[in-house]
Amino acid sequence: MDFMKPETVLDLNNIRQALVRMEDTIVFDLIERSQFYSSPSVYERNKFNIPDFDGSFLDWALLQMEKAHSQIRRYEAPDEIPFFPNQILKPILPSINYPKILAKYAADINVNDDIKKFYVNEIVPQISCKDGEQQENLGSVSTQDIECLQAISRRIHFGKFVAESKYQNDKGLYIKLIQKGDIAGIEASITNSAVEQKIIERLVIKGQSYGVDPSLRYSQNPQSKIQPEIIAKVYKDWIIPLTKKVEIDYLLRRLEDEDEDEIAKYQ
Numbered sequence: 001m002d003f004m005k006p007e008t009v010l011d012l013n014n015i016r017q018a019l020v021r022m023e024d025t026i027v028f029d030l031i032e033r034s035q036f037y038s039s040p041s042v043y044e045r046n047k048f049n050i051p052d053f054d055g056s057f058l059d060w061a062l063l064q065m066e067k068a069h070s071q072i073r074r075y076e077a078p079d080e081i082p083f084f085p086n087q088i089l090k091p092i093l094p095s096i097n098y099p100k101i102l103a104k105y106a107a108d109i110n111v112n113d114d115i116k117k118f119y120v121n122e123i124v125p126q127i128s129c130k131d132g133e134q135q136e137n138l139g140s141v142s143t144q145d146i147e148c149l150q151a152i153s154r155r156i157h158f159g160k161f162v163a164e165s166k167y168q169n170d171k172g173l174y175i176k177l178i179q180k181g182d183i184a185g186i187e188a189s190i191t192n193s194a195v196e197q198k199i200i201e202r203l204v205i206k207g208q209s210y211g212v213d214p215s216l217r218y219s220q221n222p223q224s225k226i227q228p229e230i231i232a233k234v235y236k237d238w239i240i241p242l243t244k245k246v247e248i249d250y251l252l253r254r255l256e257d258e259d260e261d262e263i264a265k266y267q
């Protein structure tokens with residue numbers, strides 16, 4: 001995907017291919033996290049004494065990472081959304097002049113708080129190898145959590161490109177639905193159950209394949225590192241629904257960045 005070429009970014013086939021590729025990153029990241037204990041102290045607010053900071057150890061580690069990554073220009077890219085948008089820093093590298101692909105308010109569509117909540121409350125307890133603390137691994141847990149959160153966030157916020165592509169392909173339909181504020185209608189129009197079903201099936205296969213040693217025959221393999229059904233469930237219950245929420249939130253505001261003449265064409 002080349003963000004300097006808007007026409008490639010808004011091709012729905014290319015977007016779906018990018019989403020399929022992101023599955024690999026997410027599956028591997030979850031497998032990496034699954035080797036550690038649940039480690040609740042990483043998520044407990046003010047568990048550690050961090051000067052001038054109110055939050056969990058993970059919040060603090062993520063903020064430090066985002067401050068560093070913002071300086072290397074991470075959040076200028078249209079597919080990267082920070083968890084702490086008000087605290088990131090200016091890039092040290094010179095700015096990139098990306099062509100306009102998304103609507104001007106796109107950066108305001110940010111569901112990272114929801115992502116962090118479901119990750120900590122739902123995903124971590126299900127994928128950790130054991131409940132409890134492992135004092136020597138708290139740092140490793142938090143760095144792996146950051147990898148997981150960033151990969152999941154990028155995937156979910158890719159919904160903006162999906163939404164823009166769908167809008168461009170059927171402006172007449174979307175302008176009508178948006179003007180009526182018809183959220184159910186927008187949701188129905190962006191939903192493709194066959195694509196969703198395929199994703200879930202593929203994730204079970206990826207979980208089965210990536211979680212084992214490929215050099216051993218199936219019967220010789222110890223138990224898979226992570227239950228493939230858990231990965232599929234994470235997608236079904238959280239990742240896909242939140243991607244749709246991003247699509248809907250983005251579309252509901254889409255006429256803020258549309259020409260009046262263009263809107264008039266479809267009345």
Ligand SMILES: O=C(O)C(=O)C[C@]1(C(=O)O)C=C[C@@H](O)C=C1
Pocket residue numbers: 016019162190191192193195196199239240241243244247
């Ligand atoms: O591929 C699409 O059309 C999307 O809108 C993305 C996505 C997804 O999250 O993967 C979300 C909603 C659709 O029902 C199918 C898939």
